[in-house]
Amino acid sequence: MSDQPVVDVQNLTKRYGDFTALDDLTISLMRGRILGFIGPNGAGKTTTIRILVGLARPTSGKASIAGCDCTRDTTRIKRLVGYMPDTFGSYDNMRVREYLDFFGAAYRIPRPVRTRRIEEVMELCGATWMKDRYVEALSHGMKQRVGLCRTMLHDPEVLILDEPANGLDPTARIEMRRILLRLAELGKTLIVTSHILPELSRICDTVAIMTQGKLRAFGTLDQIMRSLRQQRMIEVQLVRAEQLPVMAQLLRDQVGSETEVTISEQEREIRFSTAFDETRLAALLAGAVGRGIEVAQYREVPVDLEDAFLSVTRADEARAREEASAG
């Protein structure tokens, strides 16, 4: 059972009339993993999530969580999944403890268990001190914590969090990151959407990038980087700026005349992209040194999630432009 994916989505499609919100999505996620779900607004993330939590039905395809069909076994799905939407859903004049008590009772958690569980989740999320506060009087960050408490109350296997770090101050964001990593340690499977990509890259081990209802990239962060960037960006910093033209010419000779070489005289830097492996890059460096070029630094520019996301969305935009011009 443990080698089976907890979240399994196969060829999921959702259409609203002529509009395709989700187009043949297939992803799977193992227990204890944290999936970062990325995409511009309207990419289909929320539609996927709504199908997973049983709030929407797919037009075709199948989605299951821990073996339960998200469309047919909605009652079991509700127990297996904890969903924190991007809107909080507060009630006026209710204290935090009463708010959690209501949702605990709504999930039919017996009273003695509920008492213990409310304390546990508040402790885990660092929300114990606000138990007597009125929910509507809480700041955004505090509400996010209470929302997370509510999501975890019935001890779900999978937690789906829509923009959990949205609007949080740096301290609260660090705290939220700590909580999410702790949850993964506890064996929970997490699906997290966020527009704050550096934040997401710090907690996610798996990433799915969507645009226009289609899955553009899926896998671990390293896999995605590799698949998106066949070329690597190398940066060379020289000791003397006057050697920059010589170095540029060497690169064009060795790497290829089509290679895009960017020179920054002020920084005494040259950037170029290449598909060379480590051995050939080492030979390139040796060649430069052999010609008397004094190299201060020679390194690969790290590609982050933001680059990967931009790469996908730019490719998407280019495709759309091509389709428009062809049409």
Next chain:
Amino acid sequence: MILNPVIQRELVGTLRTPRTIILMVLLVAVLGLVLVVRWPSDAQVSAVGERSAAQALDVLRVFGFGALAAILLMSPAFAAVSVVREKQGGTLALLLNSPLSPAAIYLGKLVASMGLVVVLLALMLPLGAASFAMGGVSFGAIAGLYLVLILAALQYSTLGLWVSCHASGSDSSLRLTYGGVLVLAVLSLGPHQFAGAFTGVFGSEVLDWIRSLSSITAVGHLLGVELGAGVMRSDADLSGRFMILAVISSVVFAALTLRRLSQRMLDTPRPTGKVTDDRSTSQQAFRRFLFLWFFDPSRRSELIGPLVNPVMIKEFRSRRFGRSGWLLRMIAFCLVASLGLMLLASYSAGAHVAAEYRGIERLGGIIVLLQTALVVLLTPALAAGLISQERESGGWYLLQLTVLSPWRIVLGKLLSVGVVLLLILVATLPGYAVLVVADLNRALRVLDVVVTLSLTALFALLLSATVSSLFKRTATATAVSYGALVGLCGGTMLFWLAEGSPFNRSTVETALAFNPVAAALQVIESPGFTDYRLVPFNWWFLIFASLGLLVILTVRTWRLTRPQ
């Protein structure tokens, strides 16, 4: 003044919405339809003579009360949400930070609200002009009617803006404003019913001034409508007094609003939520004594028990009125009001023992009116947001994610309001004791009244809850619920007010048969209603209508909880 950007945004923005246009056209169409129904078959244009003049006056009466009903329904609605909506959306802070003065902001909002009324009255003008065209009605009479209507709209708009400055949400602002309008327009007629309790010129003069607060009195007096209870019959110039009082009250409301409308109204601290359990021992003891422990709204509550509906408890806890402290206050108020009315009516009856004054029947009528007013005022306030508020706040998604069935959600929500209504109705029952004590034969009649009122409460609850399930915004649901209930309970009374001219008895009886207030008043043999036979048809109507609404509510809730 036209350069005031607030006027441009509010008035043009509101007129652009199809909802406003539909509402206005609907109001004019309904009034037009009533006029067509009541149009005399032998009406002659410019005919001279008593018969034609009487017919023209009849038409003007229908138009006058119809237009007033439209003003009562519409003018508070726009003003009541005007400021609070800006506060909720965060644009009030931007407005107050702009070079516009609070007076300019206020004026903009008031003119925009009145502008809508003027558009509505302009649309109705051809209907009013019809009576003028028939001859026998002077231009002055129509102009006077329009002046009263505009002043009434001004009074309700300024009231709405004042409430809007204090309210925390659009729906609560609407509730409070309609409550205020009810007090000004309807409940101000009540003290005159106890004319016998206040002897001397001073007493009757005060009562005349109090009823002059009501636009209904002013329109009735202006159009020469007579009522058995004598609400509009007076030697005094009631419409003139109304105009004076309307201007004074509007100025007072405006002054109060301007005093409030500043950055200070946004400078409110967040409540700390300190619970009684965390206070010092002496404070705890004092609060326990003060609130009899159970009713302390700040004590730490117990967890929800296994046998109760969690949605019901959630509703009680999240609703200000639902908290035990507020419930206690409301019940106490109802008890005191009920007993006070009983005492007042007994005293009133004693003072008129030689003048064939039927104080007991009148007492019954007053208590029925009090209970109905409570039902009409409170039920939409409590029930119109049951589902729409959840959808508005995003709470509905969360409810959908729980394992609660749609039926359990509906039941919990209905129970949360039903229990409050039941407690309030029970608290007003002691007033009936005097009726039964005075004449034991009345016991059965009182029982009939209780049945009518219970069915009314059930109908009002299901109507408001169903409306709540049909609209996404609580403010709209609240306005529609109030409109429907006031239309049923107050609108059909317009037929009764105009019995004989122009409506005949049969038409009035048919209209009143749908009105639960009229049915209860008939059962209790209140003066003016004894000649009608409204029960049991009214009961059957309420039962079948409630069943129909329950079906709609259940189906709608089921649909809302289903995956899309």
